[in-house]
Amino acid sequence: MRPNLLEVEHVNKIFTRGGFVSRRVNHAVNDVSFSLAADKPEVFTIIGESGSGKTTLAGMILNSLPPTSGQIRFRGKDLREIRSRRARLEFMSHVQAIFQNPFDAFNPLKRIDRYLFSAAQRFTECRTSEKAAERADEALHKVGLSLAEVRGRYPHEMSGGQLQRVAIARALVSNPSLIVADEPVSMIDASLRMTVINLFKKLRDEFGVSIIYITHDLATAYYISDRLIIMQKGRVVEGGDARTVLAAPQHPYSIKLRQAVLSVDDAWRDSSFTGGMPAIAT
Amino acid sequence: MIAELRSIPSSDVVKAPQAVPLLSVDGLKAYYKVKLFGIDREVRAVDDVSLKINRNEIYGLAGESSSGKTSLIKTIAGAIRPPLRVVEGSVRFAFKDGERDIYKLSPHELSAIRWSHLSYIMQGSMSVLNPVRRIKHAFADFALPHVSAKGADFTRLVERHLKRLHLDPAVLQAYPHELSGGMRQRVTIALATICSPEFIIADEPTTALDVIVQKGVLSMIREIQQEFGSSVLFVTHDMAVHANLTDRLGIMYAGRLVEEGRTRDVFKRPLHPYTAHLISSLPRIGDEAPKKGLEGSPPSLADPPPGCRFHPRCPLAIDICRREAPPMVEILPGHRTACHVAQADPARVRPVA
Amino acid sequence: MSTLRILRDLLRYNGEFAVGLMLVLIVLAVAGCSFFSPYPPMDVYVVPPDVPPSWEYPLGTTSRGQDVFWQLTFAIRNTLLFGIVVAALSRVISLLVGLISGYKGGWVDRILMSINDTFVVVPLFPILVLFYFIMRDEMTWAMLAIITALLGWAYDARLIRSIAMSLRTREFTRQAVFSGMSTGKIVFQEHLPFVLPIVFSTTMNNINWSIGIEVTLSVLGFTDINTPTIGGMIYWANQHTAMVSGIWWWITFPIMLVIMLFIGLFLLAISMNEYIDPRSRLSRLGGQA
Ligand SMILES: Nc1ncnc2c1ncn2[C@@H]1O[C@H](COP(=O)(O)OP(=O)(O)OP(=O)(O)O)[C@@H](O)[C@H]1O
Ligand SMILES: Nc1ncnc2c1ncn2[C@@H]1O[C@H](COP(=O)(O)OP(=O)(O)OP(=O)(O)O)[C@@H](O)[C@H]1O
Ligand code: SF4
Ligand SMILES: [Mg+2]
Numbered sequence: 001m002r003p004n005l006l007e008v009e010h011v012n013k014i015f016t017r018g019g020f021v022s023r024r025v026n027h028a029v030n031d032v033s034f035s036l037a038a039d040k041p042e043v044f045t046i047i048g049e050s051g052s053g054k055t056t057l058a059g060m061i062l063n064s065l066p067p068t069s070g071q072i073r074f075r076g077k078d079l080r081e082i083r084s085r086r087a088r089l090e091f092m093s094h095v096q097a098i099f100q101n102p103f104d105a106f107n108p109l110k111r112i113d114r115y116l117f118s119a120a121q122r123f124t125e126c127r128t129s130e131k132a133a134e135r136a137d138e139a140l141h142k143v144g145l146s147l148a149e150v151r152g153r154y155p156h157e158m159s160g161g162q163l164q165r166v167a168i169a170r171a172l173v174s175n176p177s178l179i180v181a182d183e184p185v186s187m188i189d190a191s192l193r194m195t196v197i198n199l200f201k202k203l204r205d206e207f208g209v210s211i212i213y214i215t216h217d218l219a220t221a222y223y224i225s226d227r228l229i230i231m232q233k234g235r236v237v238e239g240g241d242a243r244t245v246l247a248a249p250q251h252p253y254s255i256k257l258r259q260a261v262l263s264v265d266d267a268w269r270d271s272s273f274t275g276g277m278p279a280i281a282t
Numbered sequence: 283m284i285a286e287l288r289s290i291p292s293s294d295v296v297k298a299p300q301a302v303p304l305l306s307v308d309g310l311k312a313y314y315k316v317k318l319f320g321i322d323r324e325v326r327a328v329d330d331v332s333l334k335i336n337r338n339e340i341y342g343l344a345g346e347s348s349s350g351k352t353s354l355i356k357t358i359a360g361a362i363r364p365p366l367r368v369v370e371g372s373v374r375f376a377f378k379d380g381e382r383d384i385y386k387l388s389p390h391e392l393s394a395i396r397w398s399h400l401s402y403i404m405q406g407s408m409s410v411l412n413p414v415r416r417i418k419h420a421f422a423d424f425a426l427p428h429v430s431a432k433g434a435d436f437t438r439l440v441e442r443h444l445k446r447l448h449l450d451p452a453v454l455q456a457y458p459h460e461l462s463g464g465m466r467q468r469v470t471i472a473l474a475t476i477c478s479p480e481f482i483i484a485d486e487p488t489t490a491l492d493v494i495v496q497k498g499v500l501s502m503i504r505e506i507q508q509e510f511g512s513s514v515l516f517v518t519h520d521m522a523v524h525a526n527l528t529d530r531l532g533i534m535y536a537g538r539l540v541e542e543g544r545t546r547d548v549f550k551r552p553l554h555p556y557t558a559h560l561i562s563s564l565p566r567i568g569d570e571a572p573k574k575g576l577e578g579s580p581p582s583l584a585d586p587p588p589g590c591r592f593h594p595r596c597p598l599a600i601d602i603c604r605r606e607a608p609p610m611v612e613i614l615p616g617h618r619t620a621c622h623v624a625q626a627d628p629a630r631v632r633p634v635a
Numbered sequence: 636m637s638t639l640r641i642l643r644d645l646l647r648y649n650g651e652f653a654v655g656l657m658l659v660l661i662v663l664a665v666a667g668c669s670f671f672s673p674y675p676p677m678d679v680y681v682v683p684p685d686v687p688p689s690w691e692y693p694l695g696t697t698s699r700g701q702d703v704f705w706q707l708t709f710a711i712r713n714t715l716l717f718g719i720v721v722a723a724l725s726r727v728i729s730l731l732v733g734l735i736s737g738y739k740g741g742w743v744d745r746i747l748m749s750i751n752d753t754f755v756v757v758p759l760f761p762i763l764v765l766f767y768f769i770m771r772d773e774m775t776w777a778m779l780a781i782i783t784a785l786l787g788w789a790y791d792a793r794l795i796r797s798i799a800m801s802l803r804t805r806e807f808t809r810q811a812v813f814s815g816m817s818t819g820k821i822v823f824q825e826h827l828p829f830v831l832p833i834v835f836s837t838t839m840n841n842i843n844w845s846i847g848i849e850v851t852l853s854v855l856g857f858t859d860i861n862t863p864t865i866g867g868m869i870y871w872a873n874q875h876t877a878m879v880s881g882i883w884w885w886i887t888f889p890i891m892l893v894i895m896l897f898i899g900l901f902l903l904a905i906s907m908n909e910y911i912d913p914r915s916r917l918s919r920l921g922g923q924a
């Protein structure tokens with residue numbers, strides 16, 4: 001049997017802050033475990049409280065941050081063994097990242113294509129610049145762009161949606177099997193948001209990429225995710241099939257979270273609110 | 283008693299326009315003027331915007347990323363600095379103690395107003411708190427010069443204000459990093475509202491907060507608004523927030539206000555093709571229908587397309603759209619839009635599937 | 636986008652740049668004349684001494700029988716070269732240290748910054764004088780340049796580091812990491828352009844600063860006075876009490892020339908600043924800051 005794509009096992013991250021006198025311990029990620037199967041691409045969503053350790057967890061999965069304890073294995077290999085530059089490059093070619101702010105995702109003084117070419121040359125066999133360009137073009141086609149549209153352009157010449165799509169294409173250059181996207185849509189407007197979300201769907205369905213999608217937006221989570229976990233104070237409080245969990249959450253925190261979701265339908269319902277709020281003296 | 287974020291007008295009758303709205307913006311143009319080696323370049327971030335905000339209402343502002351929302355409210359708050367410059371138009375407030383034209387005030391008068399009558403919660407303002415000073419010092423630094431109370435009276439005033447906003451006065455002893463993101467945002471809002479301002483401007487105060495915290499912050503803004511009877515101008519990308527919080531909603535596209543109406547009307551019956559698309563692309567929990575994003579890219583504000591700025595992406599575009607910019611016209615009671623097609627026949631604008 | 640066009644724009648629209656460039660060009664032209672000098676720089680009593688400015692000797696002659704004009708061409712050439720070498724060397728050091736320290740963080744940063752702080756606090760002038768007394772005859776022009784460069788990078792390195800630190804947290808840096816770029820590539824291709832404006836404006840100021848050092852040391856006789864420099868000329872003039880005996884041209888012309896250079900470089904620095912600042916550069920490209 002093939003090993004799982006990703007196994008997160010009893011992972012902890014503890015930050016200590018301050019000097020000898022006032023040492024503060026922050027248990028940012030507390031005993032988190034989950035796994036993604038190798039043969040079934042999915043969108044795995046992480047939602048949860050602000051400061052519940054989602055970004056920290058993502059950092060550990062991306063091997064940019066070592067866990068305090070526990071183990072993360074990618075295709076059966078412990079991330080801790082991936083130290084040398086070569087091993088890191090090899091790892092990054094399989095596990096890629098997409099960031100929050102498309103307007104800051106590329107160096108404003110540099111042409112965007114350099115990131116695509118760099119990824120092609122470092123992560124794949126494409127050594128020559130023609131081959132790399134071909135590879136970049138291929139990746140851009142997956143996100144509905146082409147190299148002709150991107151080549152030689154600076155970030156300010158592109159819209160937020162285009163930038164976020166180029167960022168995704170950049171992550172796709174090496175044909176990764178896993179993409180970690182930390183709040184990829186929170187800085188962009190509602191219609192752009194759907195462009196990006198639909199792209200994730202396409203990646204999963206057509207290109208077999210698994211996606212770890214971190215978000216505060218439960219509506220888009222419902223729209224695309226297969227499974228999700230809900231985090232609070234570093235712990236996973238509930239997890240499972242996304243639609244089941246969101247339709248009928250069990251854990252008190254998840255219930256509270258679900259109830260706090262504001263719905264656009266409330267615009268034309270007359271009374272919109274159910275509980276959970278301090279009363280206003282009227 | 284259950285709180286409601288949005289106070290719905292009791293009947294379907296539209297509130298009669300108030301004699302003097304609290305805020306009137308007329309034909310406002312504000313451009314980023316960059317002069318380099320004698321060549322002028324301008325980014326028309328706010329281009330001919332007119333709007334009125336009544337006393338006691340929450341006015342929402344939504345629109346594309348970089349359509350000029352932040353620039354507009356900066357201009358309204360009188361918080362602009364070069365290269366952003368007001369080119370034309372006026373911003374007038376009718377405060378209880380007299381009318382003020384923001385761009386006719388001396389810097390001194392403006393800063394006085396900014397505390398007592400108008401408060402501006404900036405995008406990312408959580409970071410204004412100095413990390414090495416306790417919260418109580420932030421209150422002293424920012425607010426003390428603007429209230430008459432001093433010493434113990436001032437502390438009492440601050441504590442009373444916090445209690446009124448359901449915040450534990452113990453936060454005064456905390457350092458900013460000891461508070462969660464939501465708490466910090468609430469403290470900044472408390473700080474900005476200590477003088478019971480008549481007009482509150484908030485730019486994306488809940489972006490990057492989780493939904494529970496978001497709801498807390500929103501209900502706090504609602505409460506403040508009701509306590510003080512002030513008006514709020516609220517900017518966010520999150521349409522669900524608009525649906526729940528705002529009384530009226532303005533939609534911006536490429537530096538222009540393209541639609542404005544009561545929030546429920548805009549959601550129920552959008553009159554501008556951009557809004558129509560925006561509304562129908564919103565995902566909902568429990569709704570599995572596929573949603574589409576908007577094709578094409580937003581126009582450059584340094585060189586916007588002629589005529590209607592939405593025409594390169596508009597499914598309804600006709601000839602005149604390419605030539606003439608549509609004016610903002612009231613089509614239904616209290617519901618304005620800037621679209622040639624909607625002005626000819628509002629029924630043609632409908633939500634896209 | 637051609638450099639020529641930028642130059643043309645700068646000349647046409649930026650008065651400071653035009654004046655600065657003119658002053659620097661004049662100084663450069665004077666320095667360039669040294670290659671056509673009829674007399675070797677070190678020779679004395681090649682012309683009649685103490686002749687006031689005249690047709691034959693436009694800037695007069697010194698009490699040591701040298702033609703002030705030709706002497707000046709060598710002096711300004713060496714002084715200018717000194718400033719440029721010091722600035723280039725110290726820029727390289729401060730860029731390396733600042734960028735790497737800011738990007739790497741952690742223990743690399745701590746070590747580099749403690750070295751940096753040591754250099755910030757050591758008093759410059761006494762150290763240079765001390766070196767002079769230790770080295771005496773080995774204190775050549777090149778040696779002095781290296782020592783001055785070593786003493787002149789620390790402050791700017793800290794400035795560069797603070798920019799690099801904020802760049803490290805920007806998302807495009809992570810994008811670069813996940814594009815497989817190496818540390819060197821990230822530091823010198825992604826981050827370097829952001830610090831260039833600082834580097835450029837500090838270069839001009841650093842040239843001025845090191846020329847100031849050189850002149851001061853030479854006037855006091857703490858350098859190798861056998862290489863003709865502006866400071867060296869003034870030193871010899873003082874030795875011969877030129878001012879008192881009314882040989883004003885021996886002192887006035889070198890001082891005027893060095894002041895022209897100071898002002899020229901200063902004007903260039905402020906006008907280039909506007910051009911190189913990434914924010915104005917961006918908006919010139921038509922973008923957003
Ligand atoms: N480098 C660090 N050093 C110390 N503490 C840290 C560090 N990074 C994160 N933390 C702390 O760890 C906790 C988890 O932070 P994290 O950023 O992972 O939360 P998050 O779930 O991503 O929150 P958000 O939804 O606001 O993005 C927080 O309390 C944070 O203050
Ligand atoms: N300092 C500046 N100089 C030049 N142009 C600027 C400057 N600041 C903003 N702009 C431009 O003005 C336009 C409007 O920006 P603004 O920040 O008002 O948009 P926004 O609607 O608030 O966007 P977002 O939703 O992303 O916050 C953008 O095209 C932006 O690039
Ligand atoms: S005016 Fe024309 S182009 Fe503009 S929104 Fe209306 S129909 Fe579309
Ligand atoms: Mg996070």
Ligand SMILES: [Mg+2]
Pocket residue numbers: 351352353405
């Ligand atoms: Mg904004």
